[in-house]
Amino acid sequence: MTITLSVAVLLAIVLIFLLSDDPGRTIYYFFAGPFINRYYLGNLLNSAIPLVFAGLGIAVAFSSSAFNLGGEGQVYAGALVTAAVCLALPDTNGFIGGIAAVLAGVITGAVLAGISGYFKMKWNTDLLISSFLISAAVVLIVNFLITGPLDDPASSLLATPKIAEQYRLLRIFKPSKLNISIVFSIVAAIAVYTFMYHTHRGYEMRICGLNPDFARYGGVNVNTYLVLPMILSGALHGLGGGLAVTGTHYMALKEFTFGVGWNGIAVALIAKNHPLGVIPAALFFAYLDAGAKAAMLHSDVTFEIAAIIQSVIFYLVTAQAIFSFVKYRQRVS
Amino acid sequence: MNVIHNAVAIMAPFLLAAIGGLFTELTGMLNIALEGLMLIGAFASVVFASATGSLFLGVALGIISSVLVAYLFAFVSLRLKANIFISGLATNLLASGLTVVLAFKLFGSKGVIHFPGAPVLPLVSVPALERIPILGDLFFGHNILVYLGWICLVLAAVVIYKTPFGLRIRATGHDSSTVESLGLNPQSYQLKAILVSGFTCGAAGSMLTLNLQAFVPNITAGRGWIALVVIYLGNKTPLGILIASFVFGFAISISNYAQGFMEIPADFILAFPYIITVVAMIGYSAVRHYRSQKLAMRRDR
Amino acid sequence: MPSVDMREICKYYPESGVKANDYVDLSVKKTEIHAIVGENGAGKTTLMNILYGLERADSGRICLDGEEVVIRNPRDAVRLGIGMVHQHFKLIRPFTIAENVTLAMEQRKYGVLLDRREAWKATEKVIADFGFDLDPGAKIADLTAGQMQQVEIVKILYRHADVLILDEPTSVLAEQQIRTLFDTLKNLTCLGKTIIIISHKLDEVMSIADRVTVMRKGKSTAVRNTDEVDDKELSRLMIGKGITYGFKRDASVPGEPVLALYNVSVAERTGHRPLLDNVSFSVRAGEIVGLTGVAGNGLEELEEVVNGLRKVDSGRIEHRGLDVTNASSYFLREQGMAYVPSDRLRRGSSLSSSVLENLIITSRRSFLNRGFFRRKAMEKFGREILKHYSIDTDLYVPMGTLSGGSIQKIILSRELSAQSDFIMFSDPTWGLDVASAEYIYSRILECRRSRAAILLISNDLDEVLGLSDRLMVMHRGKVVGVFENDGTLSKETIGEYILGLRNDFKGDAGNDGQATMGRGDGNGGGIDDNVVGGGSSRDCSDLSPE
């Protein structure tokens, strides 16, 4: 791991020399930028939060051989529904209302993923593709809702109105957007870990994923576990989306969760589908992104250059990741 | 019906990309880099076409560029044993960054780059035949790369089912250890499959830019992902891919036209093709399920 | 001049710290049948993988016909005329025989296209030349295990191999098929082929091989001519001490029926022929009922039906008088029915999970405390099992890293620790070495002593004959013979039933008259007789080429 990582860093530095006119500055901000002030650090931590939830969602699904490719739509829809519920609620108690709203987001994610799981169970519909397609449709429908019926007439942003103060989560590292949902993300990781490795449901779910024949032989109702991991996965995605609204953005913006679903997959793969490993993997991802942002702000790096440098690091980091995803191909023909 | 004619034009890029993706899929790999490979092909082909003034050279060099990036993708995935999913994501990221950086270095713009000097894609026009309803729409009056797509499809079917290479590709996907035990290197077939996907994605990409004589960043706009869906929807057969991509092209075409006369908001109509496809797919799996239950299903799970 | 000469071959697996081959010598003469025997993990397969180029030796050299060769990969091996039949068949199931045979050495037309007709012809020619009976156009998925093995051999012969390696070739075959295979092999040596067989079944080795190399713990310990040794000596060489192959089955008085099947039928979805056809029998406390037959004749289906993995279409299953027809596996286990499956790598265990996770699959709910596992209790349970059954491994080792024998021991210990009153064993010693098999047999007999009812499903006739109190034969989904195993039964007699050559059994397999014949037997009748009549002759020709 250390060797590949250093090779990746080396290559990244070489690329920076090639692409940047002020390589020293760029390198400094790319690698140290996220730590130079508390604002950047806070944002780094904050941007890791949705990745943790998405990564957990994928880890749950993949370790049960449920291939959820619909994370993108599930996060987005979860966020939208949370925002919508917050906006629709009359002036209620902030705590209860906030929980109800996030819960609605969680349910949305769970239902979206659950549909794929249900049809997989019922008719053996390919999970990978159905979840992906549903997500693609959902993203467009949410776009429609955000720019149409739920658009804030008072702002020119393609977004819903802001949610009321009482539903917003506590910011803990001002002026950054870091908020207490980081605690939730850690709790969620521990909870998912506990569920998967310390309860019989989690055990049955993993066994079903690893070897359905063995699970069936051991008296596990395999069909249940075609749906359950998808529901859990979708719920975690929805939770990530919901907390992004109540914690970070206070509203649902058009395509603001863009890429979280895919990056969540990468996070889970780097973490080898281990729930606790998801946290460092998400931090690594967020760090790369924060570094790129700092370099863009303080040096002459542009988006595209940052993308190239990031892609090189991804290429090599993955040379270490376990092949859990590839392994699904080895279904017996 | 113009809807059909346009559907054929719309489906052409993802049909081509799906053909290449089919090869990687048959060797047992999920190739999510189709999108990035297409983007590379799109950029390189129009640049080279404009530089050389030759349509053929443009397309050929576009394809070669895409194949080179595919080789990088294959090298990392197969040789360095990187997770193919993440290296695929990385390829897409690389393509989106590289095309724009190169565009900026070469032409000083990161936006739309016009190539007024690039050769125009000639239409294959047979006026007499074009008037035949439906068939005329299907087969005539398209640009020349659309026909390249048809040719590639037929070629792919022949290669997959009628050549030793295809036999080995399919064998690799079913059980790579068997292929290995016969003295073949399954990885080399996976490599070749990825290169084939680079080839067709390059061609698919060239269609997008040569059409317009311009490059727009992110011009592929998710067509690589649609191609992936098409492969599955087409049940991993050439004929299936043809049908699936037509279904998709038709749905998109209809939604384009529907915007004109339907009262439904536009963003909502945009979701239409995906909804149709997912419903069709679930319906198909239901039919398959009940049929197989009736017929030769020896084990029910 | 030896044909194959391997000298001082060494192979070390750093990740597991195992010296699989430690200065191994092997010398095989031309046109002989040479057996390599040894326990599981003795290094036989590693040695052959090295010869076939699937693995590379750390040191040592290989000579073919006196010339030193380097074999880097199977391609080199094929070029040098070496072919290998693996223990697990390397066949592409959706492909036809001809496609499988010619794969990687395809017949071509116009240089680039597959020539299906030529492939068919070439395959046909090999089949005919060497006296097989196969249809080149048949799909692998439709073949029996014996036929698949023939395809594997045809594949090698098509490649003009002079040296054939067969890894445990008889483990999937029935008695008659084994004899066919041996005839084929002898025939091949007459045609100038050299054959290396890996095996641990000494009687087979004695009957077919000319010479034997014995391997033990990664070393080659002896080379003998088979006509100069007996199997006792061989087993002493293999295991290091003299053992008596065999076991003692003391007399037992069966008690009341524990499990009973009444007219159980399972239809095939295509509707051609029932997978199970009016099967009725019972297993009583303290007895072992053996069930044998050729794969594809209903044994697997019966196995699944009894475990609740497959639904029956008609008939009834009772456990201690309780109707458990179509009950779930979980319910059956709760009722005290244990099961050691034949497919131990896929059904019996989860290879990527730890030993502990494999051990608790059936007892998982007993460790729950408010929904959470009591990790300590679980570990204690696991450690006790490992200790009690003297399995030398750790709880958190992935199952897949263990040897076949250890895996089977763990499965067995898990099932036996459940204190069940009914235990079904399916091919419990398949692929295991003598010592492991002995161990398994002693456990089975122990269960019998503790008055469990035991159903033993096995393709191994010696095993069934040795262990069973009663013995049943299945053919085409029907019980075609039931015998009290009084020591007078011969393998040959059973073999005739197995192959459907004799079908004179009309009873209902000793249900003590309880069977309710009214259920589910109305639909059998006419169709069924037709199919069996028409099919059985074809079936015979499949299995015996003569």
Next chain:
Amino acid sequence: MQKSLKILLILAAVAVVAVAVVLIVLGRTGAEESPGSFDIGVFVPGVAAGSPLYEQLVSGAEKVASEREMVTVKVIEGGFNQGEWEEKITSIAATGEYEVILSSNPSIPFVALPVAEAFPDQKFIILDAIIESHPQMYTVLYNQVEQAAMLGFLAGLITKSDMPGATPELKLGLIAGQEYDAMLKMILPGFERGAREIDPGISVDFRVLGNWYDANKAADLANSMLDAGVDVILTICGGANQGAITAVKERGRYIVYMDSEDYDLAPGTIVGCSELRQERLVRETLEAAIEGDLDWGSNRIVNSTDDYVAFVDNHELYIKSVPEDIRDTMDSFLKDIRSGRRSYEVPKYW
């Protein structure tokens, strides 16, 4: 071999790191800010290159910087994810280095609101946008109703004309990248109003692409509109415009174009371009800000009477491709607008 390779790698690593460290030190020292300067942070919500409005935003600011000492400009591109804009603007504000943050996009005031709250000293100049009143902000809105009306009027003339590409149907088209307030409240109604001054029976076929870059889909959309008898299309979909232009060109129909003077893209096909004088606006506003003349907290709507919104009628391609009678009618219409005799009010939608 293995070992030497390793050593080589380590050496290379050491060398690269050493160079990097040296450069970092140099880079750090070079970045010192001098006091007393007027520093402008330009936030581009998207990518500057390729977008005329953003390009002018940057070039205007850079011109001011080049003309005046002590004025510096730093351009930060925000990318296409709106969700990240606030964070990036906060980053700029958090440095405390910039006297003014300059941006251009209708949504920026709302993105900047929380930033302004967190940094009460930070001032914002936001063009192409409007907000009621905020003491830290100054916003300027272009009258795009007027801008669209000019194009609508021309399009109406053309669809009624006997130009070769004009169809008998009285149909115009508008392709939008997305639906947003300025589009729905100003541009679409303005385009319709302009056209209906020619003939109340003219209808506008409004379609949405869904993004700003799928040029091929824009072409398909354009084709489907042309099939329905549309003969003039106003295309406002960023990079994807190219697709609409190509499709329309192939069928010999017409395009009217917004935001930049781009007749050259498709001579004869693009028959009308309007322009926003963003660069001038940037320069004037920045000058005022530097001089301290800017009335913070106010907003302003600019239109063609002050020549911030303009129709480009002096381009040779315009003269070449549009028949004289149409140009004459157009001329008098433009005169009316420039002189304020005819005006299109911006509805208060904020």
